[in-house]
Amino acid sequence: MRAIQAREAGDPDVLELVDLPDPDPGPGEVRVEVAFAGVNFIDTYRRAGVYPMTYPHVVGSEGAGRVVALGDGVTSLAVGDRVAWSDAPGSYASAVLVRAERALPVPDDVDDAAAAALPLQGLTAHYLATSTAPVLPGDDVLVHAGAGGVGLLLTQLAVARGGRVLSTVSTAEKEELARAAGADVVIRYDQLADLDAELPALVREATGGAGVAAVFDGVGRTTFDASLASLRRRGTLVLFGGSSGQVPPVDLQRLNAAGSVYVTRPTLGDYTATPEELHERAAELFDAVAAGTLDVRIGARFPLADAAAAHAALESRGTTGKLVLEV
Ligand code: NDP
Structure with missing residues (x-):
């Protein structure tokens, strides 16, 4: 198979295209011929050594394709089935092993690129909006990086639940995309001279002085302080990533001063730990895409060999929506 390996921890140029033997499916696994692999921020953290990894490793964990071989005991899938997945290590490759119980069936009217684009960011948006800080009708919520992969999906899901979304973005094009996804207020946080003071002030102005019920913050280091100061009393700061860098340790007394607020640092694995929960969330997402009520924006497609460029x-910080690798 062709695969993209991270040679060592480092910049994108540690990624190289290699030939490796096709993997044999073990019990409970299937081998999938990959059509598209999804590119996610976590792949960059793992490549760069932000998260501990062994090197070399084949990068990626998400994709979509067709089942080509079954391991012992697999009865839920057949050769030829179209599946997608969020958690199969080594997905930047022409073949990958997927645990059968974690393989997500893809409806006929969802194409391979959209199927590969949805699982990781879609499941994340889903658990954030429905479980971590469930968005209730009438809630004001703030979504940072609203034109990003998670941001566009989360905005649509929050609006579908009756929430009103305030969003931050860094370009005019991203502002348009965030609005098209349903954001009611879009703030160009790149233009604020003093983000920590000005962003909370703009959020309060847009919410009658109250602040938001929840902030969904995947940007991290540069936004954390402003996020905390944008919450309404007893609101929830959901820190789910660090695209600008990781947040340093926080004095818990600040939660008291901010209005008895909650802070959580969730991760997808804990919200899809059982196959039942995983499949329930995924089915809702794929049904919404198939029904045309959830739009998956592919911001850019790269050939597998150009993973470093992706x-x-x-x-x-220049991308919108989802990046996929065409295998
Ligand atoms: P995005 O498509 O949202 O890309 C990241 C965005 O972050 C950029 O487009 C940019 O938007 C914004 N950003 C702000 N500052 C920076 C910076 N210094 N460098 C780069 N980007 C910056 O990525 P994803 O949708 O893939 O992921 C979003 C976040 O969600 C990531 O932090 C990721 O780790 C996290 N995540 C967490 C999961 C979990 O379960 N906890 C699961 C999946 C993703 P703008 O230009 O508008 O500022």
Whole structure:
């Protein structure tokens, strides 16, 4: 198989295209011929050594394709089935092993690129909006990086639940995309001279002085303080990532001063730990895409061999929606 390996921890140029033997499915696994692999921020953290990994490793964990071989005991899938997944290590490759119980069936009217784009960011948006800080009708919520992969999906899901979304973005094009996804108020946080003071002030102005019920913050280091100061009394700060860098340790007394607020740092694995929960969330997402009520924006497609360029683009802050690798 062709695969993209991270040679060592480092910049995108540690990624190289290699030939490796096709993996044999073990019990409970299937081998999938990958059509598209999804590119995610976590792939860049793992490549760069932000999260501990062994090297070399084949990068990626998400994709979509067709089942080509079954391991012992697999009865839920057949050769030829179209599946997608969020958690199969080594997905930047022409073949990957997926645990059968974690393989998500893809409806006929969802194409391979959209199927590969949805699982990781879609499941994340889903658990954030429905479980971590469930958005209730009438709630004001703030979504940072509202034109990003998670941001566009989360905005649509929050609006579908009756919430009103305030969003931050860094360009005029991103502002348009966030609005098209349903954001009611879009703040150009790149233009604020003093983000920590000005962003909470703009949020309060837009919410009658109250602040928001929840902030969904995947940007992290640069936004955390402003997020905390944008919450309404007893609101929830959901810190789910660090595209600008990780947040340093926080004095818990600040939660008291901010209005008895909650802070949580969730991760997808804990919200899809059982196959039942995983499949329930995924079925809702795929049904919504198939019904045309959830739009998956593919911001850019790269050939598998150009994975390094895809990583550089994602880290450059210049992308919108989802990046996929065409295998
Ligand atoms: P995005 O498509 O949202 O890309 C990241 C965005 O962050 C950029 O487009 C940019 O938007 C914004 N950003 C702000 N500052 C920076 C910076 N210094 N460098 C780069 N980007 C910056 O990525 P994803 O949708 O893939 O992921 C969003 C976040 O969600 C990531 O932090 C990721 O780790 C996290 N995540 C967490 C999961 C979990 O379960 N906890 C699961 C999946 C993702 P703008 O230009 O508008 O500022």
